[in-house]
Structure formats: C-alpha cells, structure tokens
Amino acid sequence: METFFPFLLRSLLWIFSPLSFLYQFLFYLNQTRIQPNKLGDVLVVSVGNLTVGGTGKTPFVQYLIRHIKKHYKDYAITVLSRGYGAAFSKQGAIVESDSLPDEVGDEPKLHKEAFPDVQVIIGRDRIASFQKHNSISGKKHIVILDDGFQHRKIQRDLDIVLMDANHPLGNGWTIPLGVLRENDSSLKRADFVVFTKITDKTDFEVRKLGGLYSKRFPHLSVFYSRFEGSLVQGKISAKNYRLVTGVGNPKFVLKTAEDCLGTKEIKLHTFPDHHRYKEEELFTILSDLSTNTDLVTTEKDWVKWKLFSKFKSELERLGIGVVVIGIEIELENTENFNLRWESLVSSYESKISPA
Incomplete structure (x- = not known):
C-alpha cells in the first residue's frame, strides 16, 4: 500500500501531462507574439x-x-504592479496613503505605507497605467x-x-x-x-x-x-498563539513565527493568497480562540485587518493581542x-x- 500511492500519483501525472504540455505551448506562442515597449527614459x-x-x-x-x-x-523610484485582485486593477490607479487595500492590492498598499515617498502605480495594462499616472519627470x-x-x-x-x-x-x-x-x-x-x-x-x-x-x-x-523575521508590532505575552494569514507560502510564515516567538505552540489558520478579508471572518476566528491566546499575522494581512474598527475594538475588549511579523532579506x-x-x-x- 505504501508503494501504491506514489505509483498512482506518477501514473496520474503522465495521464494528464498533455495538459501541461498544452499550457507550455500556448504560453510560448503567446510570448513570441509580444513586442516589448519602452516606458521612456527610465x-x-x-x-x-x-x-x-x-x-x-x-x-x-x-x-x-x-x-x-x-x-x-x-x-526617484516607482513600483509598477498589476495590483492582483484589486478593484482598480482594470482601470489602473496611483496608490495614495489613504488608498484601500481592496482597491489597490495588499502588496502595493504595503509598499506605499513602508515608503511614502515612493510612487506606486497599479494596473492590468501596466504601460497605459504608468503613462497615465506617472508624475515624475526630469x-x-x-x-x-x-x-x-x-x-x-x-x-x-x-x-x-x-x-x-x-x-x-x-x-x-x-x-x-x-x-x-x-x-x-x-x-x-x-x-x-x-x-x-x-x-x-x-x-x-x-x-x-x-x-x-x-x-x-x-x-x-x-x-x-x-x-529574517522580526516583530513589527505587538509583544510576546500569551501562552498560545493562532497564526492567521492569506499568503502564498503559509508554512514558511509559520516557521518564521515560531522562530520569532520562540515557541512551536502555534495553530495555523490559512486563507488564499491575496484574500479579501471580511470583518465577520475575523470575528468568527475570535470566537474560536481558547483562553490566553493571541493572534499572529503578517504585515501583508495586517494592512487589511487594521481597517476594521469593530474588530479592533473587540480585540481590545477581549484583551487579545496581535503580533505582526515582518520579513527582511x-x-x-x-x-x-x-x-x-x-x-x-x-x-x-x-x-x-x-x-
């Protein structure tokens, strides 16, 4: 039985391999048709x-x-992003200090918060969006x-x-x-x-x-x-922790949180990458926490969480802390x-x- 499942997996891969080859062919065909364009003197x-x-x-x-x-x-520096999952991705937008993550994307918003003097532009059509919103010249x-x-x-x-x-x-x-x-x-x-x-x-x-x-x-x-992980916000004071995150590699975030907090007693609750949080979801998580448990999350998640005023008030009322993990290269x-x-x-x- 132990050798059956690897054999079955390999068999399924070969059976469905034409789908992968078809993707490669279509991707290659699309890429060969693209003519790169200059953005200007940048x-x-x-x-x-x-x-x-x-x-x-x-x-x-x-x-x-x-x-x-x-x-x-x-x-001058500009970050030019598609703004994956953002409401303004199709039309394009410049990210302002008061832009909402759902409108411009969590990562572009995070860049703008970290570096207010950096120009951040999003748009599915990045060339058109840059030409429309770029304000840097000379x-x-x-x-x-x-x-x-x-x-x-x-x-x-x-x-x-x-x-x-x-x-x-x-x-x-x-x-x-x-x-x-x-x-x-x-x-x-x-x-x-x-x-x-x-x-x-x-x-x-x-x-x-x-x-x-x-x-x-x-x-x-x-x-x-x-x-290298670091504590951006919060303090290590609870007995238990619940890591809640919607990123591309949550297991790595869990390992980073364990290193930062000095404990392996962290339960993981994941959402899809670039998840659009609803305040009700976070309230549901709060209702499921055991005694003396704080929340752990990433900067990318916190940039969206902190907009929920009722959620933040409930955290304060219940005495639940939030530890925000940052990562540097x-x-x-x-x-x-x-x-x-x-x-x-x-x-x-x-x-x-x-x-």
Missing part, C-alpha cells in the same frame, strides 16, 4: 519568479527600494516591475528571478499539474537568480542547483539569501550585487545624459 528592473506562489517578492522589492535609497539618493528614475518576469510587454534593463530554496521548481511540472509558470530554460532571459528562504536544511542542495545554473547560463549572476555576496548595480546605473546614465 531604468526598469523586473522582479519575478518561475512559479506560482510565494517566493518573497514583497520583501525583496523592499530590499531593492532600501538599496536604491541608500546608494542612489538622487533617483530626473533619474528607476521603475521596479513587480512580478514582471512573464510580463514581457515592457522592456527591462535588469531581470531578477526569485526561487524559493525549499521548493525551487515545485514538482517539476508546469501549470496545471505543477506550480511552474514556465520551465527553468527560461532563465536564459534572466540576469540575476536569487534563491530565497535558504535554511540549514536546504543550503547544500540549493547551492548545488545554483552552481548548475551558473554553468548552464554563463551570463547569469546567482545569489543566495535568507529571510539577508543577501549574501552583496559586493558582487553592488558592482552589478553600479554597472547598470552607469550604463543607464550614459544613455540619458546629453552628448
């Missing part, structure tokens, strides 16, 4: 991935923003194309692909049998590959894979990074990373400077 950096799900794009985009603000202070300008590896309508100066070190290629199959959007042969289009979420357990194998990619794609710069070999950026910026400035 430096475009794409951050994307090969897989569906959480590879850490949000903390990595924020890592890039901090890097630019530290080393290139005279540059200065050096970097546009970070969020989740842009498959969005080839926009020319980019640097393509960064993130890969989750714990499941770099999933089960190796493309959609719908696996999590791959496209095969790793597409890394020939990338400039950087950054392995994220490395742990002691995955360290050896992921460096082995990185070495193979370096040989297979000689132009590719391979970087390795770990995620710790990148190795930053010297090479900085050198590549210096070369990129120098090339960009030579193009926009008058002769």
Whole structure:
C-alpha cells in the first residue's frame, strides 16, 4: 500500500501531462507574439519568479527600494504592479496613503505605507497605467516591475528571478499539474537568480542547483539569501498563539513565527493568497480562540485587518493581542550585487545624459 500511492500519483501525472504540455505551448506562442515597449527614459528592473506562489517578492522589492535609497539618493523610484485582485486593477490607479487595500492590492498598499515617498502605480495594462499616472519627470528614475518576469510587454534593463530554496521548481511540472509558470530554460532571459528562504536544511542542495545554473547560463549572476523575521508590532505575552494569514507560502510564515516567538505552540489558520478579508471572518476566528491566546499575522494581512474598527475594538475588549511579523532579506555576496548595480546605473546614465 505504501508503494501504491506514489505509483498512482506518477501514473496520474503522465495521464494528464498533455495538459501541461498544452499550457507550455500556448504560453510560448503567446510570448513570441509580444513586442516589448519602452516606458521612456527610465531604468526598469523586473522582479519575478518561475512559479506560482510565494517566493518573497514583497520583501525583496523592499530590499531593492532600501538599496536604491541608500546608494542612489538622487533617483526617484516607482513600483509598477498589476495590483492582483484589486478593484482598480482594470482601470489602473496611483496608490495614495489613504488608498484601500481592496482597491489597490495588499502588496502595493504595503509598499506605499513602508515608503511614502515612493510612487506606486497599479494596473492590468501596466504601460497605459504608468503613462497615465506617472508624475515624475526630469530626473533619474528607476521603475521596479513587480512580478514582471512573464510580463514581457515592457522592456527591462535588469531581470531578477526569485526561487524559493525549499521548493525551487515545485514538482517539476508546469501549470496545471505543477506550480511552474514556465520551465527553468527560461532563465536564459534572466540576469540575476536569487534563491530565497535558504535554511540549514536546504543550503547544500540549493547551492548545488545554483552552481548548475551558473554553468548552464554563463551570463547569469546567482545569489543566495535568507529571510529574517522580526516583530513589527505587538509583544510576546500569551501562552498560545493562532497564526492567521492569506499568503502564498503559509508554512514558511509559520516557521518564521515560531522562530520569532520562540515557541512551536502555534495553530495555523490559512486563507488564499491575496484574500479579501471580511470583518465577520475575523470575528468568527475570535470566537474560536481558547483562553490566553493571541493572534499572529503578517504585515501583508495586517494592512487589511487594521481597517476594521469593530474588530479592533473587540480585540481590545477581549484583551487579545496581535503580533505582526515582518520579513527582511539577508543577501549574501552583496559586493558582487553592488558592482552589478553600479554597472547598470552607469550604463543607464550614459544613455540619458546629453552628448
């Protein structure tokens, strides 16, 4: 019986494999028809991935923003995102400090809260949305194309692909049998590959894979990074915790929460990625909590939760705390990373400077 189920799974994969091959063919056909367009006199950096799900794009985009603000202070920054699941995605919008997450998307809203002076624009048609809402002109300008590896309508100066070190290629199959959007042969289009979420357990194998990619794609710069969790809000005071989150990789968030709180007594309650919370859902969770239990969530979730005034009042009335977990990137070999950026910026400035 123990050997039957793996055999059955392999058999089903092969039976339905034509669906995956059909997806690959249609995806390739669509990509070959696309003619990339320039956004203008801006430096475009794409951050994307090969897989569906959480590879850490949000903390990595924020890592890039901090890097630019530290080393290139005279540059304006724009984050250009589709605004997945946002009400304003179809029409496009600029994200303001008072924009609602349901209108502009949780991640764009989070970027705007973290960096108020950064321009954040969303839109399904990113080119049209940028042209309509961009208010920056006459200065050096970097546009970070969020989740842009498959969005080839926009020319980019640097393509960064993130890969989750714990499941770099999933089960190796493309959609719908696996999590791959496209095969790793597409890394020939990338400039950087950054392995994220490395742990002691995955360290050896992921460096082995990185070495193979370096040989297979000689132009590719391979970087390795770990995620460092921190308490953004709240305090560790309860006996028990309930982690409630709607992100692409909740198991990794659970591990991060356990590390931050110093306990493994955390129950997990998950929602789909980019979930549009309803206040009633959160009240239901409160009614199910045992005594002396606090809530744990991510910044991405909290940006939506904190808009519910009745929920927040009920938390206070019941004496239930909320611990908000933040995640930052710790990148190795930053010297090479900085050198590549210096070369990129120098090339960009030579193009926009008058002769």
